[in-house]
Amino acid sequence: MSLVVSDLAATIRATKRELKAQLPDAKKVFAEVEEHMQREVDDVVGARERGRPVIPSVEFHAVRSGKVPEADGTGEVVSWAW
Numbered sequence: 001m002s003l004v005v006s007d008l009a010a011t012i013r014a015t016k017r018e019l020k021a022q023l024p025d026a027k028k029v030f031a032e033v034e035e036h037m038q039r040e041v042d043d044v045v046g047a048r049e050r051g052r053p054v055i056p057s058v059e060f061h062a063v064r065s066g067k068v069p070e071a072d073g074t075g076e077v078v079s080w081a082w
Contacts, residue, residue, distance in 0.1 A: 019026055044054045062068050 023029060048054050058068050
Protein backbone atom coordinates (compact mmCIF):
# COMPACT_ATOMS: atom_id res chain seq x y z
CA MET A 1 0.00 0.00 0.00
CA SER A 2 1.44 3.36 -0.96
CA LEU A 3 1.31 6.26 1.47
CA VAL A 4 -0.78 9.21 0.26
CA VAL A 5 0.84 12.13 2.02
CA SER A 6 -1.71 14.63 0.76
CA ASP A 7 -4.36 12.96 2.96
CA LEU A 8 -2.46 11.29 5.76
CA ALA A 9 -5.44 11.16 8.13
CA ALA A 10 -7.54 9.24 5.60
CA THR A 11 -4.66 6.87 4.93
CA ILE A 12 -4.30 6.18 8.66
CA ARG A 13 -8.03 5.52 8.99
CA ALA A 14 -8.00 3.15 6.02
CA THR A 15 -4.96 1.32 7.36
CA LYS A 16 -6.62 0.90 10.76
CA ARG A 17 -9.76 -0.51 9.09
CA GLU A 18 -7.67 -2.98 7.08
CA LEU A 19 -5.72 -4.02 10.16
CA LYS A 20 -8.88 -4.54 12.18
CA ALA A 21 -10.39 -6.67 9.39
CA GLN A 22 -7.25 -8.79 9.03
CA LEU A 23 -6.41 -8.99 12.72
CA PRO A 24 -9.57 -8.88 14.85
CA ASP A 25 -7.63 -9.43 18.09
CA ALA A 26 -5.10 -6.69 17.32
CA LYS A 27 -4.97 -5.32 20.88
CA LYS A 28 -3.95 -8.72 22.24
CA VAL A 29 -1.38 -9.25 19.49
CA PHE A 30 0.13 -5.80 20.01
CA ALA A 31 0.26 -6.40 23.77
CA GLU A 32 2.13 -9.68 23.18
CA VAL A 33 4.57 -7.96 20.83
CA GLU A 34 5.10 -5.15 23.32
CA GLU A 35 5.77 -7.68 26.10
CA HIS A 36 8.30 -9.54 23.93
CA MET A 37 10.04 -6.31 22.96
CA GLN A 38 10.23 -5.24 26.61
CA ARG A 39 11.95 -8.52 27.50
CA GLU A 40 14.45 -7.90 24.70
CA VAL A 41 15.08 -4.35 25.97
CA ASP A 42 15.55 -5.68 29.50
CA ASP A 43 18.12 -8.19 28.20
CA VAL A 44 20.07 -5.45 26.42
CA VAL A 45 19.97 -3.17 29.46
CA GLY A 46 21.10 -6.03 31.70
CA ALA A 47 23.98 -6.90 29.38
CA ARG A 48 25.07 -3.27 29.26
CA GLU A 49 24.92 -3.00 33.06
CA ARG A 50 27.12 -6.12 33.34
CA GLY A 51 29.65 -4.48 31.04
CA ARG A 52 28.87 -6.76 28.10
CA PRO A 53 28.83 -5.34 24.57
CA VAL A 54 25.29 -4.83 23.32
CA ILE A 55 26.20 -4.22 19.69
CA PRO A 56 27.78 -7.22 17.97
CA SER A 57 31.13 -6.48 16.39
CA VAL A 58 33.81 -8.42 14.60
CA GLU A 59 37.38 -7.25 14.26
CA PHE A 60 38.43 -6.57 10.67
CA HIS A 61 41.54 -8.73 10.98
CA ALA A 62 39.34 -11.69 12.03
CA VAL A 63 37.16 -11.24 8.96
CA ARG A 64 40.12 -10.83 6.65
CA SER A 65 41.87 -13.91 8.00
CA GLY A 66 38.69 -16.01 8.05
CA LYS A 67 38.80 -16.38 11.83
CA VAL A 68 35.36 -15.07 12.72
CA PRO A 69 33.84 -16.88 15.72
CA GLU A 70 30.60 -18.79 15.27
CA ALA A 71 27.68 -17.78 17.46
CA ASP A 72 24.59 -19.59 18.68
CA GLY A 73 22.16 -16.68 18.27
CA THR A 74 22.50 -15.52 21.87
CA GLY A 75 25.53 -13.36 21.19
CA GLU A 76 27.79 -15.87 22.87
CA VAL A 77 30.73 -17.29 20.95
CA VAL A 78 30.35 -21.03 20.46
CA SER A 79 33.70 -21.76 18.87
CA TRP A 80 36.56 -20.06 17.12
CA ALA A 81 37.29 -20.95 13.53
CA TRP A 82 41.08 -21.03 13.87
